[in-house]
Amino acid sequence: MRTPVTVKLFAGLGPKGWLAVALAALVGWVLVPMAHLLLPEGHPLHVSTYAITLIGKILCYAVVAVAMDLIWGFGGILSLGHGVFFALGGYSFGMYLMRQIGREGSYQSDLPDFMVFLDWKELPWYWTGSDHFLWALFLAVAVPGLIAWIFGYFAFRSRIKGVYFSIITQALTYAAMLFFFRNETGFGGNNGFTDFKRILGYSVTAPETRLALFGLSVALLLGALILGRVLIASKFGKVLTAIRDSESRVMFIGYNPLHYKLFIWTLSAMLCGLAGALYVPQVGIINPSEMSVANSIEIAIWVAVGGRGTLIGPVLGAGIVNLSKSWFTTSFPEYWLFFLGLLFILVTLYLPQGVVGAWAKLRSRKAAKPAAPAPAPSVKAAATPEPEMPAGSAAKGASA
Amino acid sequence: MKRIFLLLSLVLGLCATSVRADVDPAALKALGADDFDAKSGAIATLVAAGDADARRILTALSDDALAVAGERIVIVAGDQVLDAATGAAIKPTPASPESISLNNSLRQQVNSALAALRLLSADRAERLASAKSLLSDMGEGATLLPLLDKALKQEQDGEIKPILVQLRAQASLASPDAALRLQAVKDLSNSASPAVKALLLGLLEKQGDTFVEPDEKVRAEAQFAIKAIDSRLVWSDLSGRLFTGISLGSILLLAALGLAITYGVMGVINMAHGELLMVGAYSAYAMQGLFRSHLPDYVDYYVVAAVPVAFFAAALVGMAMERTVIRHLYGRPLETLLATWGLSLVLIQAARLLFGAQNVEVANPAWMSGGLQLAENLSLPWNRLVIVAFSGFVLLVVWLMMNKTRLGMFVRAVTQNRPMAGCVGVPTARIDTLAFGIGSGIAGLGGVALSQIANVGPDMGQGYIVDSFMVVVLGGVGQLAGAVWAALGLGVVTKFLEGWAGAVIAKILVLVFIIVFIQKRPQGLFALKGRFVE
């Protein structure tokens, strides 16, 4: 007998989880907008436009981190090319934003400025329909999804994994970056898309639009977390974790890992695409450097810092790394790279389970103190994972 | 241009009578002026004088050694400062003489004047050099015809004479006599020079409705000559392209060889590999500085000294990395990847703080500058030739070490089966450190090679990391032969694609090719043989 989806959904999170979701939604949809619009500037609780755009951007990053965690933390596949899916989503939606500029560009043409400049007389075929909001949104999901599916199908079918897979995803993002840098590709070359004017007729700089985008980012993040939670709790999630821990054994039992990996890989790419679509109107620019190799590796570090194999970890990681980046680049610009580099090293050496893992360790130690001095077995297992399980068995400890 | 050559013919006459006159002070003064027209006139005056003094001054001018010190025009020769007019040393040495500058057309004027003067010199080597330099510099040179005729009459040397014949043929292309032109074109069809081809092409051009060359016979002959030259150019062109591919391949090999070892032995993807290249390159920079300040006489050999220094510097950094970080992450390759990325960021920023954010200057030593002229249109740069040879040398050393030494045997054993190697008493932990050190040291050697052709700066390593990974992945794990074939193959394929589709597309195509190739052969070109479940 199959359980209805709604029941599954509800049971997947439990009452406390739903309470947390409701709280987060309250903050994101009601409190922040109120604090931004109603409180005067200078009030201690006023949320400035700067804060809204900064946090909105980080929320999008958090969604990417969650997507990354789905395949890395739970699927054991480290992608060094997730930036490409994020950017593809961004570009797809960016096309719509470019078309919305209409004739307000500096050449007063129906075509985007960079095309006028390249002497193009009409839109290239892949821009067809880009003036429709829904089509752009569909593209933002479908393009990364399709590319991920094709790439994943061949890669997983050939049983490429581990470091090899990471390296070829890196080749993918590098090739894509070079491709988008070309002016003839038709996406504005190095300058990419900027100077957006409106979405669905609303000005992109209006506070209401900003708040709507912010609210949508909150919603997307919550949605991604709920989806992740439900997936992981399902039978699918269990098989996926089993594949991560020992793919050959799962195969010998009779499962075909291809479908499981392919599904989670494609889903992850689609989530990234959506995050990219929300990111572009908030930061106001999309350019091929989003596909740079370094950016994609940084995504992995968000997840590692927060804690792999937990869902909340990546969100924390994205927040911590990006907020400290904003702070460091203002206060100690020379030392930002030292900090980031040391963070990479120390987290992988001493916090293999990230902040969330460390927190759990600390708590369990506290809890164990009055009873017995021995640490909890699950944590110990997590701290020294067997060599065969590259991604670590973190999930067992934190998401059980 | 015409004026210069008219003056030159004047020179001829003067040379013959060899009048000894003092250097015209007004002309000397004009050389120091800011006005280029005045300079040109002054040079012409000196050429007209044509004596030893004038030659000395012109030579100094073309070597950038002529300078203004206060009111005087001087020649700077090492530590000494000579008076330009008399050639006598000036005491006390004037402070900071300011060198007299030329622009390109003046430089051309000075050089061809000097070359033409030397054509009649008594010294054979000097005549040969000037004839050769005129070969590429003369242009149409119809006005030089009488001078060439005279030189040809005097010339007895078997090597110089054919060059003069060529020069004369070039100069008589514009002659009003059609028969002479026809003969000239026929003479030129033996050439393999693109400059000559350009001249012949000029004949076939149309000006309005009429051809530049009015005579149909000459045109037909020119067409035939161009074809003959082209067929000679094709081969050197093709071999030139092959060489560029091999050269790129050898650089890729040097960049990737160290990575192949560390990856093969430990399954560790070292993202800081590019920064080890950087350490090697900065070692070369440091050695250059050291030689410049302490051993200025041997400065051309700093590169040789940099080789061991770079090896040990990079090896030390690598072993420190292994001891402090990588050691603790064995068996967790994906995490090593992140930690080493962190290491690379730290190293980049450290270089930036130590040496500044700007690129630093690393000069090619004299023996690595310029090129080996194999044909008129094929010159192989010395720095690239040296690097190709150097990568062959490094490869040989690595091969010997891996196959002929005990250490190499241990490294291979650990690569193939770590637990079994440990069981029979191989100290795997020490082997790891040593292997990592050797791999890093080789990266340092690669860095020295890179410093001779590319930027040396904090970010330099980032540009090579993806490429080196591609080589290793394509070649197959832990296989030297694989790395060699992959590097050379990628180099040659990239260069041929570049010629056909441009640099950007070529790069994309190569990456796509690798992605597709890995689908077919996940273990690379040369897989380790054996049975694996994973």
Place this chain on the structure above:
Amino acid sequence: MQNRRTFLKAAVLSASIAAIGGLSSSAYAADTIKVGILHSLSGTMAISETALKETALMTIEEINAKGGVLGKKLEPVVVDPASDWPKFAEKARQLLSQDKVAVTFGCWTSVSRKSVLPVYKELNGLLFYPVQYEGEELEKNVFYTGAAPNQQAIPAVEYLMSKEGGSAKRFVLLGTDYVYPRTTNKILRAFLKSKGVADADIIEEYTPFGHSDYQTIIAKIKKFAGEGKKTAVISTINGDSNVPFYKELGNAGLKAKDVPVVAFSVGEEELRGVDAKPLVGHLAAWNYFMTVKNPENEKFIKMYRDWAKKAKLPKPETVVTNDPMEATYVGIHMWAQAVEKAKSTDTDKVIAAMAGQTFKAPSGFTLKMDETNHHLHKPVFIGEIKADGQFNTVWKTKGPIRAQPWSPFIPGNEGKQKL
């Protein structure tokens, strides 16, 4: 269990992050005028932009030493956008809305300028952009103190075609594949066509960012140069790739007198990283050279050398000055003059006061801010590279020339020369 709790934590955390964001707006000091400096100090652009940050700090100190502006001291606010384009927009917003700077001096690449533009328009800020660029832009909130294409590229090509410059008849347009080279080459192609150069006598070649292997391209240039009349190369290769390009050029035996290369992105700073001996005779076109001789330039160079010692820059005795540094210096002084004239730091008033502002610049000319198009009138110098990495001026304009941000060589630009 744990997971549910973490959800709760997340909610609390996101609320607190939001609160921190709101609280962090800093207090607004009234006794100084804040000046933003928005240059990358890390990442790929640090190579070029760090020197501009130093120049800006030096100039601010110079102005402060003379009593500041409107009787107030200038207070620099330095931020690092880390060569990350979205970060430029974020930092620009921070400077304008949190730090409340009166003016920002910053950006180098076109994409960084395009990234911050919407922010400056939205919050009505003021940006001074100091680098030569491709034009095709004119914004109320920006003052462009670098060269437009007609103040750099076109005079250089005219020089190459002149008798003095070698009467070049064939051209290789070589660049890194991004907007500045593309635009410049497009303008140049149209210009060359208007001068009667046939399409067959022009080739365009582009390389990716950070390209380091110029063998194929040099071979192509050699072949092209061997197919006919006098050939010249016009290079818009981006900073980092210049070293490998020039090294290859030198070793392949292409001499400046055979095939001169004129570059628009190679200045004194870039040549510090090259052994310049093989490059002697190749050309560059700028609006300022360090070797220009006049009292203002001597003062400027000395001031920067002293500053380098004081700021403990690596190897202070070898620092050089270049065109964008001069443009930064001129920009800050002109802004200070305009503020004095407007008696206010209000953006609109300063913009009005900037029109027609003049300043005696280190280039030796008195530069004027155009009344209508926000660009400086600048002189053009063409210099040949000397063995010590400096330039020897071989040609210069009689006086400053007016910028044409909308190139007349691009169709559709007629009559767009003012705001």
